[in-house]
Amino acid sequence: MAPAATVEQYLAGFEPEVAARLRAVRAVVVDEVARTLGREPEERLRYGIVGVMLDGRSAFHYAGWKHHIGLYPVPVLSDALEAEVAPLRAARDTVQLRHSRPLPLDLLRRITAEVVARYTGR
Numbered sequence: 001m002a003p004a005a006t007v008e009q010y011l012a013g014f015e016p017e018v019a020a021r022l023r024a025v026r027a028v029v030v031d032e033v034a035r036t037l038g039r040e041p042e043e044r045l046r047y048g049i050v051g052v053m054l055d056g057r058s059a060f061h062y063a064g065w066k067h068h069i070g071l072y073p074v075p076v077l078s079d080a081l082e083a084e085v086a087p088l089r090a091a092r093d094t095v096q097l098r099h100s101r102p103l104p105l106d107l108l109r110r111i112t113a114e115v116v117a118r119y120t121g122r
Contacts, residue, residue: 004045006045011026024105026043032112036113046061054116068097070096
């Protein structure tokens with residue numbers, strides 16, 4: 001099977017339940033970037049996963065895996081937000097959203113907002 005050429009093809013390549021979770025992550029990320037910057041981000045497949053581009057440069061990625069959705073890189077965040085994110089960290093700059101748990105969409109929105117703000121200097 002040929003690798004996905006578009007983000008939509010990438011998402012469609014997963015089991016329906018995982019694809020739905022990935023689409024929910026995508027919707028939150030795109031919506032939060034648009035709210036923060038006034039425009040939707042460009043999305044590209046990079047390294048075989050979805051890259052969210054800001055000003056033509058990669059800001060962060062998300063990917064579907066067998067047991068989780070990964071977010072990369074997620075820097076150490078503000079103290080209060082980091083306290084919420086810490087249990088989801090798999091590595092210093094990796095956050096895992098386990099399929100066995102509900103998606104923390106509000107937390108994802110706040111992570112995205114902080115990453116975008118840091119990336120753009122806002």
